[in-house]
Amino acid sequence: MDASQYKCPNCSAELVFSPETQQLNCEYCRSSFTMEQIRQIYNEIEAEPPAPDTSDFESHTNLYHCSSCGADIMADDLTTATFCYYCHSPVILSGRLTGDYKPSKVIGFRVTKDNAVASFKNWCSSKFFIPTDFKSEQQLEKMTGLYVPFWIANCDVKADYHATGKVIRSWTSGSYRYTETKEYAVTREAKIFTDGIPADGESKIEDLLMESIEPFDYNDLKDFSMSYLTGFFADKYDVDKASVFPRIKQRAEQAGRNVVRNSVTGYSSVIVNRESYNVNRTKWQYIMLPVWFMTYNYNGKIYEFALNGQTGKLAGTPPLDNKKLGWFSVLFGLIITVVLFIGGQFFI
Secondary structure (H helix, E strand, C coil): CCHHHCECCCCCCEEEEECCCCEEEECCCCCEECHHHHHHHHHHHHCCCCCCCCHHHHHCEEEEECCCCCCEEEEECCCCCCECCCCCCECEEEECCCHHHCCCEECCCCCCHHHHHHHHHHHHHCCCCCCHHHHCHHHHCCCEEEEEEEEEEEEEEEEEEEEEEEEEEEEEECCEEEEEEEEEEEEEEEEEEEEEEEEECCCCCCHHHHHHCCCCCHHHCEECCHHHHCCCEEECCCCCHHHHHHHHHHHHHHHHHHHHHHCCCCCCEEEEEEEEEEEEEEEEEEEEEEEEEEEEEECCEEEEEEEECCCCCEEECCCCCHHHHHHHHHHHHHHHHHHHHHHHHHCC
16 A cells, blocks of 8 residues: 555544655644554554444434534434424434444443433532523423444553652751652653543534543443434434544543553652653544433523433533522622621610
């Protein structure tokens, strides 16, 4: 294969040969590879098994489109979508999906809708200034069991770490106090493997919200089957793996940094001279993860609530009812005024 045809092992963008460095560079994710590294990686790729059959997925998956916000909703051919999970507008059937959108793995729902609603109500109980209809039955009916598209990545991280470690020892002899300082060159060169770093592939859902309901237990991952979609909906990813790679790369490098730094022990202090963590190869899986999801439109702003459909962990930002807050402030001010007045009368 000619060098110009190679794609980046991390994000699949085209690699470009640099005459200055004599390496293949990715202009998208800023990765660099020697020709020897690329040939070795491509030999491994060619030995991997072929892609699974997608005909069943293509034949039995309906795609619905929201003309209001642009969301695309997947469901099996026995389930009818009537409204958009995101903006609550009506949706229309728009066709089938290609096999490119078939996930390889899925984690099925373990948390029922009743349990999700109960958790949401309990979450709301300590929030006094939310709008009354935020937890109304009409709003709770819009809570949707949604399989969110996720990219999970296994990354090879090359670590190069150089630091100065100091061991300081003090003791007293007679009337003198002695301090001994020894310095050591600390070096770590390692290849670190990170498994299962997730990043959601849906642009309409906040990335931070999805990260807040992590982790998912990958021990429950099963081969994808259309039966998991029965009674639930799923998103069609609109953020590809090349676009999520910067998020994956940041988390992989941070994991590598934690591993290396945690291995440096036994010193009084450590001064890092230089360190680098480079992702050399990323193996991807496209999977579906279960989320109970609900949005609430308040004063033109969309508020999102999500609950992990496997573990029950929830997250969200509730809207603030300014009228309730205003009345509370007035009432609190009156109470303070009365207390001060009575206290003043007592001391006259």
